[in-house]
Amino acid sequence: MSRDARWKTLLELLVERGRLDVEEAAADLEVSAATIRRDFDQLAEQQMLVRTRGGAVVHGVSYELPLRYKTARHASEKQRIAKAVGELIxxxxxxxxxxxxxxxxVARALAVRGDLASGSPALTIVTNALNIANELAVRPxxxxxxxxxxxxxxxxxLVGPLADGVLSQITLDVAVLGVVAxxxxxxxxxxxxxxxxxxxxxxxxxERVVVAADSSKLGQRAFARxxxxxxxxxxxxDAAAAPETVRRFEEAGLRVLTV
Incomplete structure (x- = not known):
């Protein structure tokens, strides 16, 4: 296992469990305890975890994995969700x-939609996400x-008053939200x-709001509403969403699509 793959796995385990011991992590990843200690030390230097005696813990209640470490989590589910969301636009x-x-x-799903390949423009995309703008800006x-x-x-x-200023001057047909809970x-x-x-x-x-969220996000709470x-x-x-959870959303008036 490469170092990057090892770090990604360690961070995912840390988010799930809140705390990891060196020996426990070494057994999970099938590497030596010395390797895990070195990984923990290097991740702590990047302020991605807090080192403890014999292990590591997350930073606190607002801890979140950087985007580059989350891309592989529930990847197939996210791609199916994205395709379904794209078809609503x-x-x-x-x-x-x-x-x-x-x-x-979702942005990638829109980029490959054949019926959006022509037109000037076929869609107007408003985003505060640098990576999404970077991927779509080259597409006419x-x-x-x-x-x-x-x-x-x-x-x-991008966050803060400068972003507020732009968004307060526009109207949208649809907002697609990615959420943590x-x-x-x-x-x-x-x-x-x-x-x-x-x-x-x-x-x-x-005018309308769509939440795109894999089933692991449903029924969860996070710090900022x-x-x-x-x-x-x-x-x-995705189809792994618990039927009871789906029913509760539908009773609240939402249309729920499982894919």
Missing amino acids: APGEAVGLTGGTTTTE QFKIVLTGGVARPQSYE FDVTHGAAAHDEAEAAINRLLCERA ICAAEKVGTLVT
């Missing part, structure tokens, strides 16, 4: 995309509007309050 619409791995897949079928703001290295998203009672949420504020503004400027569940028109998730 009509040519000529103005679409808001938040940052995140699932919305990045899209008009790309990128907000200003301060970049968050964890998600490549979505619950009927507590609504859609993110780890970071500045990120949640921009996502909330995208929702307010849109984006919007109430009732503000969302459609939830697109």
